[in-house]
Amino acid sequence: MIEIIDVRKSFGQQEVLKGISTVFESGQCNLIIGRSGSGKTVFLKCIVGLYTPDSGSISFDGRDVIGMDRKSKQDLRKEIGMLFQGNALFDSMTVFENVQFPLDMLSYMSLEEKRERVAFCLKRVNLTGAEKKYPAEISGGMMKRVGIARAIVMNPKYLFCDEPNSGLDPKTAILIDDLIKEITVEYNMTTIVNTHDMNSVMGIGDKVVYLSNGLKSWEGSKNEIMNTENEDLYDFIFASDFLKGLQKAATGRK
């Protein structure tokens, strides 16, 4: 479980996060949604510790990360896996080496054990056969799957995904979403996904937090989101007139 209390973050004069509090439960896919510039990525980076919040507290199963010393932070990070928006794969390494890297750097496994673990993770994300390819030689969807394999190779307790569907076609995006959901349930991870894709929300969102202008504007489940009374969220979900028309026709909403 990740508990966030009144997190604030500013860059110079610009206050990006204006006091956000929420709880993300384990074994669930928690989605952070919002328009571009709403503070989603900054919020996610504050949670994983890439940015230090100006105030507030963030605790991972009772461990407050903000006051943590470097050593404890590094230990906690071994329990974290992250899928980046641009994948952040190491260009000079093959797919296999990319996935093996965290094990080489941080585990005490034998070479044979490492190879078995990498092969298992690549099989789990359906990437068997692409081991020797370099990131530049594979498609966007495959890169995402390599990113997921690398994120789960250390068997993390917490999984973070920043815009996992960006740049993917709708079908591949659904496959990636399903993979994230399956892995979350399979390993009972606390997963937080940053997205503005409503397909993801309806597909995998156990809990949804909507950010608007650096504030938590709404939170609830995917079942509640369609009937929201929050006008801002309603506008975000039904961004096009076409979708708004369909919604109004279906619900009789004016």
Add this chain to the structure above:
Amino acid sequence: MKLFSEIGRFVMMILSLFTKPERFSMYWKETMRQMVNIGIGSLIIVGIVSTFVGGVTAVQFSNQIMGLELIPMWWLGYIVRDSMILELAPTITGLLLAGKIGSNISSELGSMRISEQIDALEIMGVNTPAYLIGPKVIAGIFVMPILVTIAVALGIFGGGMAGVVGHYYSAQEYMRGNQDMFVPRFAYIMLFKAAVFGFIICSVSAFYGYNVKGGALAIGEASTKSVVNSCILIIIANFIIASLLLS
């Protein structure tokens, strides 16, 4: 004020390199890779430049002292050797590599920063300055003296070839000059200078690359800054070392 802030951040970065490696074998592997990149990758350019610098030094000095009864021509061997050891090989190799290696390091780290690869390493729990910058700095400190020694050898060879082919002196005269009045301390100063220059090139360029913020334009700016500042620091360090160790 900005200068002091940059110096402070640079010192903090250097201090952060002194931490226990997460896995020593990975750091060792990375250091060896950097040594090959910096050393083998720079051999050809260093070889060509130093051979011609030695040749030019020999030809120019020959023309200046030719006909002067007081200075025998075999002194050219001595002049070329000491010029290469004390000044030309370390400084020219340093400036050359500030351009070649410095821009390479800053753009490599800058690209890693922008493509979030450094963030990915941070999330894994890797001490990124120690892993990404440390091996480069160590490689620079150890490889640079080797490159400069090779540059001296090739510079002396170039001086000999230019003088003999240009009929300024015979090979025997040149060899005599090479072997005469050798001061071992000069060679130690050369090695020390080279190590300092190696540190400057790798640490300064890594500093600018690691702290890139923005996009492709920022990488270009970081690359330019790293080359310019490395060159300035090399020239200043050269003067300080020469003043302190030769006086």
